Amino acid sequence: EDKVVQSPLSLVVHEGDTVTLNCSYEVTNFRSLLWYKQEKKAPTFLFMLTSSGIEKKSGRLSSILDKKELSSILNITATQTGDSAIYLCALIYNQGGKLIFGQGTELSVKP
Amino acid sequence: DAGVIQSPRHEVTEMGQEVTLRCKPISGHDYLFWYRQTMMRGLELLIYFNNNVPIDDSGMPEDRFSAKMPNASFSTLKIQPSEPRDSAVYFCASSWGSFEAFFGQGTRLTVV
Numbered sequence: 356e357d358k359v360v361q362s363p364l365s366l367v368v369h370e371g372d373t374v375t376l377n378c379s380y381e382v383t384n385f386r387s388l389l390w391y392k393q394e395k396k397a398p399t400f401l402f403m404l405t406s407s408g409i410e411k412k413s414g415r416l417s418s419i420l421d422k423k424e425l426s427s428i429l430n431i432t433a434t435q436t437g438d439s440a441i442y443l444c445a446l447i448y449n450q451g452g453k454l455i456f457g458q459g460t461e462l463s464v465k466p
Numbered sequence: 467d468a469g470v471i472q473s474p475r476h477e478v479t480e481m482g483q484e485v486t487l488r489c490k491p492i493s494g495h496d497y498l499f500w501y502r503q504t505m506m507r508g509l510e511l512l513i514y515f516n517n518n519v520p521i522d523d524s525g526m527p528e529d530r531f532s533a534k535m536p537n538a539s540f541s542t543l544k545i546q547p548s549e550p551r552d553s554a555v556y557f558c559a560s561s562w563g564s565f566e567a568f569f570g571q572g573t574r575l576t577v578v
Contacts, residue, residue: 389566397557397569398509443509451521452497452564458508 357382359457361444367463372434376460378444379426388420388427391443393459398443401429434464472558472570479577484546487573490539491560499567500533500543501557509557515541548577 358381368374378388387405391398402411404420404427411418415434420427431438441459448454471490479485491498499514513523518535526533530549535541545552553576561567 386564397571400566400568403566447564452516452561453511453514453522454497454499454559454561454567455511456501456509 357446357455359444359446359455361442361457361460363460364458365461365463367465368434369465370435372464373430373432374434374462376429376431376442376444376462377426378428378457379424380444380446380457381425382446382448382455384449385446386449387447389445389447389454390418390427390429391445391456393441393443394439401442431462434462436464436466438462439464470558470560470568470570472556472573474573475571476574477576479548479575481549481577482547483577484544485548485552485575485577487543487556487558487575489541489543489558489570491541491558492562492568493539495560495562495568496538497561497564497567498535498541499559499561500541501559503555503557503572512543545575548575550577553577 360379362377387403389403390401402418407422415432418429441461443459444457473488496517500512501509503509512525513533515535533543555572555574557572559567559569
């Protein structure tokens with residue numbers, strides 16, 4: 356069965372820390388890997404990664420896909436309390452456009 | 467565009483009642499997804515449509531669940547009869563051409 360597994364499931368850090376969230380997958384034929392941030396309501400899109408080894412960056416957040424290792428990481432530097440959220444990893448299949456999610460990493464940033 | 471619109475935002479119903487959740491995708495999007503989110507199971511894909519046609523409904527938990535997309539601007543997810551274990555947040559999302567999906571604000575369903 357295809358799987359998307361995120362680790363850790365939860366993480367507590369202090370403001371200013373750097374965090375690395377992991378996403379590994381067992382999906383044979385996918386088009387892209389996506390990262391979402393979910394605060395109190397709906398997930399909001401962060402990144403889409405299609406090619407291996409190319410870093411995407413947005414402010415303090417960055418992400419990279421490693422197709423050899425079947426994984427992706429999301430880095431957040433100089434964390435702020437506003438980064439507290441659930442971070443979700445998802446895959447879009449090549450055939451049919453199916454979109455499946457991992458269980459998420461709950462990040463809590465303490466002041 | 468107003469984004470993906472879901473209704474109602476909250477629904478409380480008694481066990482055994484029929485529940486209908488509604489979704490209006492972003493105009494021009496050709497994919498529509500229904501997800502259920504719980505603490506235990508995370509975000510589960512229930513069913514998705516491409517150009518109004520159901521492509522994969524393998525995530526629909528039981529025959530009590532059904533979904534329709536009569537046109538490009540409207541979809542429903544129906545639970546009949548509802549049970550307490552159906553309590554969750556139900557999200558609808560839409561996308562264009564297998565790019566990133568945009569989510570509605572969700573419907574929080576409580577079945578008592």
